[in-house]
Amino acid sequence: MLPLKRIAVISVHGCPMAVLGTKSAGGMNVYIRALAQGLCRLGFAVDIFTRCHDSDEPPVYSLEEHCRVIHLEAGPADAAKEDLFGYCPSFLEGVKAFAAREGLQYDLLHTHYWLSGWVGQALAQEWDIPHVVTFHTLAEIKTRALAGEGEATPRSDTERQVAAGADRVIVSTAHERSALHELYGALEDKVRVVPGGVDLELFHPGETQAARERLGLNGHQTILYVGRLDAIKGVDVLLHSLAQVETGKQVQLLVVGGNEEDGEYQRLKGLAQELGLAEVVAFLGSKEHEALPAYYQAADVCVVPSYYESFGLVALESMACGTPVVASRVPGLQTIVRDNRSGYLVPWHCPDAFADRLEVLLSNEALRRCIGQEARRTAMRMGWDGTAQGVAAVYRELGVRG
Numbered sequence: 001m002l003p004l005k006r007i008a009v010i011s012v013h014g015c016p017m018a019v020l021g022t023k024s025a026g027g028m029n030v031y032i033r034a035l036a037q038g039l040c041r042l043g044f045a046v047d048i049f050t051r052c053h054d055s056d057e058p059p060v061y062s063l064e065e066h067c068r069v070i071h072l073e074a075g076p077a078d079a080a081k082e083d084l085f086g087y088c089p090s091f092l093e094g095v096k097a098f099a100a101r102e103g104l105q106y107d108l109l110h111t112h113y114w115l116s117g118w119v120g121q122a123l124a125q126e127w128d129i130p131h132v133v134t135f136h137t138l139a140e141i142k143t144r145a146l147a148g149e150g151e152a153t154p155r156s157d158t159e160r161q162v163a164a165g166a167d168r169v170i171v172s173t174a175h176e177r178s179a180l181h182e183l184y185g186a187l188e189d190k191v192r193v194v195p196g197g198v199d200l201e202l203f204h205p206g207e208t209q210a211a212r213e214r215l216g217l218n219g220h221q222t223i224l225y226v227g228r229l230d231a232i233k234g235v236d237v238l239l240h241s242l243a244q245v246e247t248g249k250q251v252q253l254l255v256v257g258g259n260e261e262d263g264e265y266q267r268l269k270g271l272a273q274e275l276g277l278a279e280v281v282a283f284l285g286s287k288e289h290e291a292l293p294a295y296y297q298a299a300d301v302c303v304v305p306s307y308y309e310s311f312g313l314v315a316l317e318s319m320a321c322g323t324p325v326v327a328s329r330v331p332g333l334q335t336i337v338r339d340n341r342s343g344y345l346v347p348w349h350c351p352d353a354f355a356d357r358l359e360v361l362l363s364n365e366a367l368r369r370c371i372g373q374e375a376r377r378t379a380m381r382m383g384w385d386g387t388a389q390g391v392a393a394v395y396r397e398l399g400v401r402g
Contacts, residue, residue: 004045004066005400008099008106008123009036010116012091013084015050017061017069026228027313028136030289031196032112033063038388040067043402044395047104049095051084053077070098084115085154092119096126108400110391112136114155117162130167130398132391135159137310138176140183145308145330146232160184168394170194172311175331194390195335196311198320200383202290205322205376206297214294220250220280221362224299224323226292226314227306229258229265234305234328234349236271241305241354243275247362253281256295260285296321300368301361304333305346305354312336316382319343319375324368326357336382342375 009032016033036046045066052059052071061069072094075087099106110132111120117133124131139155163169163186170192171177177193180186212222223242227233235255242253258265265283272281287295296302302318302325309315309332315325316336325343327333339345344357361368392402 004043005107005395005402006045006047006104007039007395007400008095008109009046009048010095010109010111010120010123011048011050011113012074012088012115012119013051013081014112015053015069015071016048016063017057018053027196027311028112030313031134031136031311034197034199034384035388035391036067037064038384039392039402040064041385042388042392044392047106049091049098051075051077051087051091072098085118085158088115088118092122095119095123108132108395108398110134111162114139114159114162117166118158121162121165124165124167130395130400131165132168132170132394132398133162133166134170135163135310137308138179138183141176141179141310142232142308166190167398168192170391170394172196173331173335175335176310192390192394194387194394195382196313196316197382197384197387198313198316198379200320200380203293203296203317203320203379205372206293208298208300211294211298215298217254217298218252220252221247222299223251223253223358223362224256224295224302224318225253225304226256226295226302226317227304229255229262229268231264232307234307235268237305237349237351237354238303239268239271239275239277239281240351241303241358242277242281244351244355245358245362247359249362251280251362253277254295254299255281255283256285256287256292258283258286292317293321296323299323301326301358303354303358304328305349306330306333307349309333315343316379320379322372322376324361324371324375326354326361336378338374338378341371342378343371 011032014028016029048069052073057071074091108130109120111117112134120131163184177191181188296318302323304315304327312333318325327337329345329347337343346353
């Protein structure tokens, strides 16, 4: 039997073991973990290198056979995300030291996010192996999506350099492929579109009342938000929308994500108070990924009001649970949500428009059920195995087969 091809996955700040919904943990963390496990099922051995975020984390953690998470010390465990670029050289040395100590030779590097891309660029040159990068978000798109929220150099410059030097760039949508070419000058012939996926065993339809009872909820109609609390996510638009919703029934909003120490958490909680929504909005903090299906199942509708999404995992998880989605009409969500079929896409970040779509769904149970069924059918075609197969096909282009 031939030895397994060994993939080094670099994710400097996105640990796949992190609790989701905290400041720097979201869809990318889920993506990396699910993709690595899918690649292992296809016959690869995968090591995920990430920063140590907690002194209690084991240096090496086995996700499953041939799939490990390796925590490296690179700066303080609680270092702010905006400071991590300065610790990338230390992280780079940590990866090299681990590989040398273990006597490992990798066949390919797959890096995630611009920080990891910088590390991967240096490693690929030293080890003389192919480098595949997935950025997940791009600074130049983020800047255009929400004025004032973009990140200045070195991020943009690094993304441009990594896109030029990598052997392949994997994106989730055709829009991101075009953006890489137009904004960064990336060669389109080395950019591949591979959509992300969803765990169809974990996320599935359930009985709404039973889910509400498990969560200790009241009988009010329920709107759900899941994700990090960040200005780019548009939660303030959702709160203003809720203030305008009129259905003749009692409505509540569950906000799953963030924690009380975050400035954005406190800002949004204050906004809810100002809007007179304190009694109908519950800020629940971040939850383990395995706990999320119950929230989707308990909700009448899930809202994703983001200004920018490269993929939109929350929308897909909600759809897999048969829960209709009201989402922003941005490229990462347009590829998942089919307007008027599996949910609604709102073309403007305007509370009136979101409130209108919410009222339509909350006022019509038969419509919610019909859209939810179509949403589930759409999600059924987007399991993580398909993503892993698409990524493995990119690896094969570079001579690396599982």
